[in-house]
Amino acid sequence: MNETPLYNSHVKSEAKMVNFGGWDMPLVFSSINKEHSAVRNNIGIFDVSHMGEIYMEGEGAIEFISEHCTMDITESKINQLKYAHILNENGGILDDTIVTRLSENGCYIVPNAGRTPVIYDWLSGRGGEKYMKNITKETVMIAVQGPNAAGMMDEMLDEKVSDIQFFNARAVDLNKDVLDVFNDKWPLAETPLVQRSGYTGEDGFEVVLPAESGKIFWKQLLSLEDPPLRCGLGARDTLRLEYGFLLSGQDFDENRTTVETGWTKMCVEWKHDFVGKDKLEEMKEKNHQLLKGMVMVDKGIPRHGYEIYDDDKKIGQVTSGTRSISLKTGIALGYLDPGYLDEGTEVQIDIRGKKRGAKVKNPPFL
Numbered sequence: 443m444n445e446t447p448l449y450n451s452h453v454k455s456e457a458k459m460v461n462f463g464g465w466d467m468p469l470v471f472s473s474i475n476k477e478h479s480a481v482r483n484n485i486g487i488f489d490v491s492h493m494g495e496i497y498m499e500g501e502g503a504i505e506f507i508s509e510h511c512t513m514d515i516t517e518s519k520i521n522q523l524k525y526a527h528i529l530n531e532n533g534g535i536l537d538d539t540i541v542t543r544l545s546e547n548g549c550y551i552v553p554n555a556g557r558t559p560v561i562y563d564w565l566s567g568r569g570g571e572k573y574m575k576n577i578t579k580e581t582v583m584i585a586v587q588g589p590n591a592a593g594m595m596d597e598m599l600d601e602k603v604s605d606i607q608f609f610n611a612r613a614v615d616l617n618k619d620v621l622d623v624f625n626d627k628w629p630l631a632e633t634p635l636v637q638r639s640g641y642t643g644e645d646g647f648e649v650v651l652p653a654e655s656g657k658i659f660w661k662q663l664l665s666l667e668d669p670p671l672r673c674g675l676g677a678r679d680t681l682r683l684e685y686g687f688l689l690s691g692q693d694f695d696e697n698r699t700t701v702e703t704g705w706t707k708m709c710v711e712w713k714h715d716f717v718g719k720d721k722l723e724e725m726k727e728k729n730h731q732l733l734k735g736m737v738m739v740d741k742g743i744p745r746h747g748y749e750i751y752d753d754d755k756k757i758g759q760v761t762s763g764t765r766s767i768s769l770k771t772g773i774a775l776g777y778l779d780p781g782y783l784d785e786g787t788e789v790q791i792d793i794r795g796k797k798r799g800a801k802v803k804n805p806p807f808l
Contacts, residue, residue: 446491447582447653448660457674463556465492468674477677478767481642485588485670487663488678490648491656494558495581496565496574497629499548503573507541507549510565512700512722514714518543523609523639525709527700528553528561533721534696537561538688538709542611542637550630552583554690568717575629582656584663586670587646587681595636595647598666603636603647611637616649620659625652634659641678643685643806680764683773686735686805692746693733693761693775701725702777703733731758731777735805736789738772742798744791750776751790751797757782760791766807773807774800 443466452459457468468489471477480486498507508515513526522543528536537557543549553561562576586595592604600617613631615621620634634651649659663670679689688694694703700710701722710722738744744763749756763774774791782789785804790797 444492444579446489447656448489448491451657451660452489455672457672460675462675463492463554465555467492468672470674470676471672474674474676474680475767477671477673478680480671481588481644481673481677481681482768483589485586485590485594486642486673486677487660487670488585488587488673489660490583490585491578491581492555493578493583494553494555494561494576495550495578495583495630495650496553496558496562497548497550497577498570498573498575499545499629500573501547503547504543504549506570506573507551507565508714508716510568510570510717511539511541511551512710512716513541514711515541515543515549516714517711518549520545521611523611523637527705527709528564529700529716529718529722530564530696531717531721533699533701533718533725535690535694535698535700535703536564536696537690538694540639544630557690577629580625580628580653581630582651582653582660584649584656584660585640585642585646586649586663587640587642587644588670589645591644591646594666594670598662603638606636606638606647608638611635616651616659617662619662620651620655623654623658625654628652641687642681643687643808644681680767683762683764683775684766684768684807686775686807689762698777699725702730729780731779732783733761733775734778734783735803735807736760736774736776736791736800737769737803737807738774738791739788739799739801742791742793742796743772744774744776744793744800748774749792750778751792752782753790757789768808772800773803775805778802
């Protein structure tokens with residue numbers, strides 16, 4: 443399996459490690475409940491270096507990536523982030539990604555861990571190889587998430603970052619120790635890149651920097667007088683699901699379209715042409731299943747793959763499910779047939795052979 447540059451630190455801390463998308467990653471450091479609550483109420487930090495980092499540069503690079511994702515990157519401002527889907531020619535979702543425009547002719551995209559080779563090969567096969575460099579294994583990405591993240595970052599860094607706007611980024615002089623080992627051949631920026639986004643529903647930042655600098659910054663976070671809590675993939679999943687954020691390969695794959703996920707308002711700019719656009723426009727005119735949220739009325743925890751019913755009629759299937767730590771009840775995402783999409787509609791989820799009551803709820807759940 444692949445290992446992030448912070449792998450040895452995780453093993454030394456006795457984190458429970460698991461295979462995630464071909465990467466040996468920490469599932470939990472202390473407990474999922476404790477880590478989840480730290481992010482909701484204070485600060486948590488995540489090693490998300492398993493996410494892909496594909497740098498693109500050259501005349502025509504911005505136009506190329508715009509043609510291959512659902513958002514128009516030619517209209518992005520410098521240092522602006524956009525959430526987009528990359529589709530195949532049938533409109534199926536190859537992956538979702540964040541595209542950050544770095545310059546007039548440069549950007550980088552962040553595919554999901556197990557999908558990075560797929561996305562790289564897909565874009566290469568369509569003429570993008572001349573623009574692209576996969577820098578995943580030489581890059582560290584640390585997510586600092588929670589309502590107190592901005593204050594902590596301002597206090598510990600040599601430069602204020604709380605004035606970075608949401609879904610924007612900026613190259614930042616973090617501090618001398620980080621910069622002393624900074625790889626000047628790392629292509630994203632001349633200093634670490636700090637962007638403000640997140641997968642938890644809370645305020646937060648992703649600090650993106652070369653591997654050796656990333657190791658130092660991780661140690662600095664853990665050496666603070668009141669250090670943020672290290673968090674693993676378990677809490678990352680419960681946090682994202684409470685806000686209804688999608689998980690690649692679970693809530694969608696190449697057999698689902700952006701229209702079916704219900705995310706077109708957030709990640710499709712229809713005014714530009716892109717691969718798969720005609721199929722999405724066709725899908726808008728059809729009756730189709732739609733990804734919806736559900737909250738359990740009866741006891742039980744819904745899980746991926748559980749079937750959804752209206753009495754004896756199967757009407758859908760759960761894609762993601764968990765016990766919401768914040769709400770203390772079961773929540774789920776799943777595809778439902780037309781006729782069962784309105785908020786408040788009563789359905790049943792088959793949980794280990796017993797049908798348990800639930801109601802349709804539009805995310806976010808919090």
